[in-house]
Amino acid sequence: MMKKQLFLTAFCLGSFALQSLSFCGFYVAKADTKLFNKTSQVIMVRDGNKTTVTMANDFKGNVKDFAMVIPVPNVLQKKDIRIVENSLFNKLDAYSGPRLVEYYDENPCSPRIQYDMLESIQYNNAIPTSISMKDVKRNKVLGVTIEAQYQVDEYDILILSAKESDGLKTWLTENGYKIPTAAAEVLAPYIKNNLKFFVVKVDLDKLNEINGTTNLNKYIKTHDNENIQNLRPIQISYTSPKFMLPIRLGMANSTGAQDMVVYAFSKEGRVECTNYRTVKIPSNENIPLFVKNKFGQFYVDLFERAHDKENKEAIFLEYAWNISPQFRGAKCDPCVGPPPIFTDLTKAGVNWAMNNGNQASSNVFFTRLHLRYSRNTHPRDLEFQVTPNKEHFQARYILTNTAVGDLSCNAGQTYCATVIKNRVNELENLSQLTSWSTVEYSGYVKEYYDLLKDKNILNEVKSTQKNKQPWLGVPSNESRLGLKIALFLSVVFLLTFAYLIRQKNPLASK
Amino acid sequence: MRAISLSTKSIFFQDARNYQILYLAAFLVFGIFKLHWDLSLIKVSAILFTTCLTQFAWIKINNGQLSSLKSGLITSLGLCLILNSTSIITLSLAGMLAISAKYIIRYKHKHLFNPANFGIVLSILIFNDAWISPGQWGSDALFLFVLTVLGGFILHKIGRLETSLIFLGVLFLLEFTRTVLYQGWEMDVLLHKFSSGTLLLFSFFMITDPMTIPNSKKARIIWASILAVATFILSTWMQLYTAPIWVLFFMPPLTLFFDKIYPYKKFEWNNN
Known part of the structure; x- marks a missing residue:
């Protein structure tokens, strides 16, 4: 019954999304193929008052339908807008994702969590690329000003400012954007707060040129060059005391919760949210060996449970580490992916990764935050601050490979009893972390219980499991x-x- | 001035500081065990120990009453609840400096800075490894309700309730005008802003320390309004989310000024 209901919800979301227009943060489609549905990924780099935000985009569908609107604090110059490669997000995600560690054979293993990302709005018709005098007049009537217009690689970018929300709403509608009612309601606060609107669409010819597929259609009629996947992420930089992410526009259409993963870089230390609680995701727990094959599902359920426990409002810290090229300590334990190298950092917008003397910096601090938000639980946009907290943290789960073979000697019997207690402990942890029913895994304990000749040994041994916390390389200098x-x-x-x-x-x- | 007749109460309940200690300690326990703060018991003990020890030394030097140790305890609890640092030394020094400032920076037998506020601001400014997490309380409605009611009750006992109410009232009015009336956000956006534990703790605990705010009621009303306006300006246009704490740090000259133009007898704790 429960399963059926969940499926229906997912289906409704999917179909609803495909029909309607959505804004920044809104996720369209495919609720069932990826681990975390409706997840956006954002890289934020903060240096003083300068912020660089990169938004990943795995919009799938006809690129003609793609458009995106993001509120920004000021009119961006062309040099403030860059296009980066998708691989950057994959690298950061792989490197900072929750991880499994196996003890005894020290073989770290963790399936990488795949995140979906989409910050896009569906777009009705082609936007006219040139602006006629008539348009200018009409814009004036509506109180909408095109502050700037750029072509950056495959993207056509407009920066709009508006006097009032009705005008902007009309402008967007007249220019082919379908605005959901709920989105129109939150346009007003952004306009009053002097925010500009960064509107993006794809120039198909340019995209074909970049992909080298301009002439392909002449020869292969069936090539669907309009169905391009994985549009490249857009990166913008601006200077403003505001260190925030507007999530309200994105949730305008959404009936359910959406996930967002924020990869934040700072010079000083961890980035945390100032208007919602930032808490650590449960970590360093011993879990049963069989979770290895379903680690993805394990983490999804763990996250859901942690989210429920924290009143559905907390923002979770999944990773925090000094990843400076100069930093000598361990970069992770275990490492899930290779640590970001100098060029990755520069691409992400960490412009202090190399100093003037061409030396690698020693102060690049990386924070990964994961939140699940909805209109009810998160009425305000996310506001952040950089703290001097340099303590390292990672979402890390421990597997223990037990000894096999003949365990009939005395020491072996004691060992079996210990393993039984440890495994009960692991199952209890699993149940607490994920709400899985662990009774069905009784075989996991029974395997060693059957090896015991004298069950009374069980009363004499204790579980040896303590949470094995690695030395995290926290800078100890005061x-x-x-x-x-x-x-x-x-x-x-x-x-x-x-x-x-x-x-x-x-x-x-x- | 007191609404509750003291004669019927036991000795423990005569001193409002006892309530304050219980009140703050309860929230510390709540923060550590329910909200899972990153505050180890070692850090808490270090703050409590150094702050109270410093207070004890100053009491001995000044031949003061040992009951002032309670004020030291209140300051140290306040530090635990608001200040964050990865360094135990920073946290301990914050307590030492807070208490010492109370005895050194004085004017007419009244200390100028709120000790906890002084310790917090100073350690953020000079140690480079301390910060405030305004989001750490979440917005759990029941918890906030308890915080408010208990805070109000204690303030009622020491007769400083109007300071908090005026501060919160003026700030709410300004925020309501800007956020809801001008910008057009929904009411729950505004309520979320005001359901910050840090803001309520500040309003009910820090700005109502009777020793560091004006003595006369009239002066306190104007004083609290100025604090609210400054807080509003800093948080709205400079994105300073911990604005009230910074504003309070710069309020002592105003407190002196108001004590001069609206003279009134200095507050004394009931030490019985």
Whole structure:
């Protein structure tokens, strides 16, 4: 019954999405093929007041239907807009994703979690590429100004400002964008907050040129060059004290929750949310060996359970690490993918990865945040801050490969009893982390229980499992230690001084 | 001024500071065990120990009453609830500096800075490894309700409730005008802003320390309104999400000014 209901929900979402227009953050299609449905991925790089945001895009369908609207704090220059390769997201995702670690044979293994991403709106007709005088007049009536217009590789980009939401709504409708009612309602606050609108569509000719498929259609009629997958991510940079991600436009159409994974880079340390709680995803737990084959599902269920436990509003920390090329400590334990190299960082917008003297920087801190949001639980856009917290963290789950063979000797019997207790422990962990019913896995415990000749041994041994936390390479050097010692000594000196004065003149004190 | 007759209460309940200690300690337990803060018991103990030890030393030097240790405890709990750092040294020093400032920076037998506020702001400014997480409380409605009601009750006891209400009221009015009336956001956007545990804790605990705010009621009303307006400006146009804490740090000159033009007798804790 439950399963059926879930399926129906997923189906409705899918079909609804395909028919309608959606904005930044809205996910279209294929609820059943990937692990986390409706997931967007964003890279955010923050350096002082400068923010670089990269939005991944795996829109699938006719590129003519693709368009995207993102509220931005100011009118961007052409140099502030770049196109990056999809592989960047794949690398960051693979590197920072939740991981499994196997003990005894030290063979780290973890299936990479695939995320879907789409920040797109469906687009009705082709937008006229040139703007006529008539258009200009009409725009004036509607209070919509085209602040800038750029062509960046395969994308046509407009930056709009608007005086009031009705005008913008009409403009978008007249120019072929279908606006959902709910989205129109949140346009007003953005306009009043002086945000501009970054509107993107794909130039098909340019895309064909880039892909080298311009003349292909002459010879192969069946080649569907309009059904291109994996549009390249767009990267924008701006300077503004605002360090936030607008999620409200994206959820305008959505009836359900959507996921977002944020890869954040800073000089100082972890990035955290200031208007929602940022909490660590449960980590470093011992789990049964059989989870290895269904780690994807395990993590999906773990996330869902953690999300429920935190009132569906918390934002989860999945990874936090100093990944500077210069940093000498371990970059991960275990590493799921190769650590991002210098060029990856530069592509992501970390422009301090190499300093003026051509030396690799030692202060690139990487934070991966994962949130599931909906209109009810997250009424406000996400606001972030960079903290000086450099503590490392990773979502890491531990498998233990037990010994096999003849275990009939005394030590072997004790070992079996320990394994039984450990495995019960692992099953209980699994049940708590994911809500899976673990009774059906009784064989997992029975395997070693049957090897016990005298069941009384069980009363004599304890589980040996403690959460094996690796040394995370947390920088141990105290910041400004000299100043701290000086201040400490000053306080002690003052106390002594005040004490001496009081001895001389008791009236001087209170 | 007191609404509750003291004669019927046991000695414990006569000093509002006892309530404050219970109140803050309860939220610390809630934060650590329910909200899973990254605050280890070692850090908490270090803050409590160094802050109270510093307070004890200053009491001895000044021949003060040992009951002032309660104020030290309140300051250290306040630090635990608001300040974050990965360094135990930073947290301990924040407590030491907070208490010492209370005894050193004085004017007419009144200390100028709210000790916890001073410790927080100073350590963020100079140590490079401390910060405030305004989002750490979440917006759990029941918890916030308890925070408000208990906070209100304690303030009622020490007669400083109007300061919190004026601060929150003015801030709410300004935010309502901008967020809802001007920008057109829905009401739940505004309510979410005000369901921040950090803001409520600040309103009910920090700005109501009777020792560091104006003595006269009239002055406090104007003082709280100024605090609210400054907070609104900083958080709206400078995206400073911890604005009230910074504004409070710069309020002492105003407090002195108001004490001068609206003189009123200084608050004394009931130490019985």
